[in-house]
Amino acid sequence: MKALVTGGAGFIGSWVVAQLLQDGHEVWTLDNLSNGSEENLKSYVKSSGFKGFIRGDIKDNRILEELFANDFAVCYHLAASINVQDSIDDPQTTFENDVIGTFNVLEYCRNHGVKMVFMSTCMVYDKATGTKGIDENSPIKPASPYAGSKIAGENMVLSYFYAYGLPTVVIRPFNTYGPRQKASGEGGVVSIFTSKALKDETLNIYGSGEQTRDLLYVEDCARFVVAAGLSDSVNGQIINAGLGKDISINGLAYKICGDARQINHIAHIHPQSEIQKLLCNANKAKELLNWEPKVSLEDGLLRIRTWMSEQPDVIST
Incomplete structure (x- = not known):
């Protein structure tokens, strides 16, 4: 399978790249290095499945046009502004990256028939009550522009599933x-x-x-992210992952x-x-992906x- 990982030089993104390569897939990465580092990918560049790192931005349609010519099966969309405080101080940048950038990537996924896995966050939720924990139907509360932008991105991603039949899934890992x-x-x-x-x-x-906080080890998170891209059972769904x-x-x-x-x-x-x-x-x-944390x-x-x-x-x- 050919896969694109946006934000692939980032913390979680680089582990998703590692998991995809371990599973035998071909991987392209796109990252503007605002949060990531090429150092995170250095141990993978000689892998036969690693097809390249492109330094670029998800808001640059020229780069996306060139990348999507590779006939991807799935796009793991992890590129985003991720800092809550920065989003409060500068909401415009977060909106442009997390909403407009997501829209750009979605359009290329739609035009090329590529499944999108959208990395959201547990920060969209209101606090947990009781002992059963936060499930996907629990109340949301956009308490920061970061959370608000992620919710906007989620809704756009799911709208492409309903409006165009594009396979998409929204994933909400907890604190990784x-x-x-x-x-x-x-x-x-x-x-x-x-x-x-x-x-x-x-x-x-x-x-x-x-x-x-519910703390999820990054390798468990990467297994979850990759699994969501490989399973048709989660298309059109929102899926949590955490330690419990x-x-x-x-x-x-x-x-x-x-x-x-x-x-x-x-x-x-x-x-x-x-x-x-x-x-x-x-x-x-666990039900749809047979996924559970191991660490x-x-x-x-x-x-x-x-x-x-x-x-x-x-x-x-």
Whole structure:
């Protein structure tokens, strides 16, 4: 199968590329490197299935025209603005990338008969209530322009399924973490905390720290993303993926550093976009894709700590 991964040099995108290559597919990648890095792809470029990295933007129709001449079977659309705070400070850029960019890619998928897998986010949801977790029918709440743009993208993607019969699927992974995730700025909380712990620095928590997250290891996420592109059973659907267990940010910080004295609470920089409880119900992914996470939180935290320990340039950022 021929596959295009937009945002393929990014954190999750590069792991999706790895999974596709492992499964024997041919892969093209497109990324403008605003969030990604060619370094994330360096171990794959010599693979016979790796057909090229194109540095370019999803808003550039000339590049998309050239790429889609390759007769793809599926487009994994992961390219996006992903920073919640940036979306609050500069909503226009997020809208242009996550809505207009998605529309551009959708049009080429429609014109070339290419299935689209649209990477959305758990940040579109309102907080979880009860113990069963957030399923695909749970209430949504666009608490940031990032979440609002993702919801707009989702609806456009699903409209192409209903209006044109284009095979599309919307996927909503929960909080994904693992090797290659940035440990600075608004990178992943696991990466930031692990980097701080390895340097014996203070772990700063925004707000009370009682907010919870459902943390999904990146290789489990990549298996889910790839599976969604290969199965007709999820066409026209919205599908969650998560560990199915949540942990408070306070509890996560202590798991990572093991010393309460190393943890500090500070004022929240965007309290209006905080989701107090994120807990995934991934029963639909299990039913339709036979997908379940394989990596426990404890194992995942050990893996990223080991990886970071071997990457001094990552820890130093």
